[in-house]
Amino acid sequence: MMREYKRYDEYKDSGVEWIGTIPNEWDVERFRTLTKNIQNGKWGEEAQNNSDDIYCVRVADYNREKNIVEDQEFTIRNLDKSSREELLLEKDDLLLEKSGGGDKQPVGFVAQYKSEKPAIYANFMAKIEPRKEYIKTDYLKHVNISIYQKREILKVINQTTGIQNLDTKRYLEIESPLPSKSEQQKIASFLDKKTAEIDEIINKKEILIDHLEKYKKSVITEAVTKGKLGDKYINEDGELVDEIKMKDSGIEWIGEIPKFIDAVKIKRLTQIKRGASPRPIDNPIYFDDNGKYSWVRISDVTRSDDYLLETEQTLSKLGASKSVKMDEGDIFLSIAATVGKPIITKIKCCIHDGFVYFPEYNENKKFLFYIFKSEQPYRGLGKHGTQINLNTTIVGDIKIPYFKKSSQEKIANYLDQKTTQINNLINKTKQSTEKYKKYKRSLIFEAVTGKIDLRDYELEGGEELAEHNYSSETKRERLSAVD
Template sequence: MERYEAYKYSGVEWIGEIPEEWETLRLKNVALILRGGSPRPIEDFIAEADDPNSFNWIKIGDTEKDGKYIRNCKQKIIADGCAKSRAVHRGDLLLTNSMSFGRPYILELDGYIHDGWVCFANIKSVSPEYLYYCLLSEYCTHQFDLMVDGGVVKNLNVDKIGSATIFLPSQKEQQAIADYLDAKTAEVDALVADCEREVGLLREYRKAVISEAVTKGLDPDAPMKRSGSKWVSEIPENWDVIPLKHFSKLITDGVHQTPEYTDEGIPFLSIKDMSNGTISFEDRKYISYAQHLELSKHAPIEEGDLLFARIGTLGVTVVVKDCPTFDIFVSLGLIKLKGGAINGDYLAYCMNSDYYCSYIQTVKAGGGTAAAKYNLGEVSRSPIIQPPPEEQEKIVAYLDAKTAEIDSLIEEKQEMADKLREYRKSLISEAVTGKFKVPGV
């Protein structure tokens, strides 16, 4: 990349130098910075869909992942709500100031915003497109992180935002940088999308491999018979379909009331701690040993037990292996197997297969709000395809190897996507701090 002819110290140690002719300005000097407002209770101010006298109510949910513009909104508010909110206009720039903290967008519609937004209006000396990339850069986000109020929920006031600095080239250079970044980030985004698409295909393939093995076995020439279950048409002749309860000595769930958490003690897990076929202790909470003794009377978790999701992606199942002592919340279910009744690893593969997902979707269809949870009775009645014990072991060995191979490919694609995202961030930051000259400058 071509560099500028002369540089000067930026005044920021970790930024270093910027081009000699660039200015350093505070955000309050390039725009009027205003916080949104929310009429409350907001439900009283939401307009009917066909109300001709309503106004756009722009929410963070109206944004697109990695999007630059807000072009549409899903809700509108009545006129009385406008007086308690903040008007914004096409060409203004919005910055998220709540859960998805510090993400900029350019408006392509007029409307009103709630207090989870900050608006940059009356923008001067800088093009909205260039300002967008400045706010998206690591340089600005780092400044915001240092200024932030609050703990779990990050929040910035407009005075602090206004005190942040950006580096400003000429108007012509601003446009050239914005155009360059539009093109380059689009290229990177397309490559990331390809990686994500391939990850999705690999995950589908993984599930298909599991489903094929647990419904048809490993012998393509094995004689087949009607299964007698509507969830799978045929199974090998010497296999059976049996309700899960016949293999289990206990099917239960975790505690229904939130326990009192402690700074250390016994790990306490919920659905958020189980994903992609693993149990994670990384963000665990703790309960006291005394609470553990009480909870373990109801749901005593041991090596070889199975945990399954009762909310979220219903039925996703993990075998407890090499874990410390822990307890679970109601969002997780527990299966304790009868000795020798069925291979636990095989059962987990069954419960993570397509046919089992179809069972859950069917029994939960039309269930209203109750469908949000996988009931223990439904788990107990769920159909499990049972091969002979020696075939279960062979299927587990085959699937352990095959899924490990697929998981490795998925990890490679995810790492590639992460590196592309990091490159995208670095490219933006270097462009808006003048570390290189973009073409056309």
């Protein structure tokens, strides 16, 4: 994957920390020299179904993996003619996110407009207009990508009341490597081609991960509802056989079940209760770094897999007395935020009222865990396009297949083994995907800062055709409204 590229003969210190060394022939310039204008967008008014309606690109339309805005069904807004003409986007224009963001996804992200649709852009964005006598748009795009990935963008961000705002004046003071325009063109063309190839590989791997996740869910569902373990079924005596007789369960998510079992409501097997919180929860008297019971928050469960092994906080003796204690091996279910995620604790802990637990459940807990893990019992519990809503009553009324306890154990043991195999494949694929993403970031940085020499790179169609394709004279006439 990581092929070797040749380097320039001689380098010099750029004097800029994020850039490092550059080829002797290259320069360094600030964005204010390389940029003609940064034009802020407008949100306009609600669509009026008249000639002043026009597509409006939002930050939400960014493809953040590819740094582009693809053709899609954009929001329609209404702007007067002069504003539309002022803000009209051309294909390949650069759009800079100026407001919004957060710690994990800061503002300052740049995406290239790749649609043919006439569109303007919203007020949380700005269009970067490069000085084309100095710098090519596509090269500037990749420089901005590298600045963002290197987190250099954080130096020009102001944050108030949780909202980040890009300081345009400070952004324009960012220093950029500047090779000759012919080298810029080759670097941009090379990166467009290579990053597209890498993106295609990443996309295939992500599709594979999605298929493996769906396969895992189907394996779990078949096992807990039909007792199907691979190509065998568990019969009434707990033996593995080639086939068994089925009947309709009458429950949508379950479908057919073995004739010798029934579907029962969870509340017939156990009480369902909610956790509890000491109040007010931010009072330090409820916490103790050396406390006996860990304090479980939704975030602790979200980042865990099947088992809870640790939490970020522990409760004091007083705090634990005002919550609900769980012992090792107990199962509980989130009913807030990451709704419907089950987990089995491997530590002594306390849960708040964003979880429900099953204090009298005497069946195999891992079997119940896999029923929830399949996510199928939640089908139909939320309106289309909305988050499901769970509480003790809803969870208690969920019907589940009721195998005898020894069969539940066999099913759970099989699923432990099978899901581990599938998870290993998923994790290996994720690791490989991350390696390609890291390689892509490294390749962009090394190309735009001259760590690799691309002067001999062959442009498709030759330099004259490439120069024409990158020139502003290839702009289309795209004046106004939505058809």
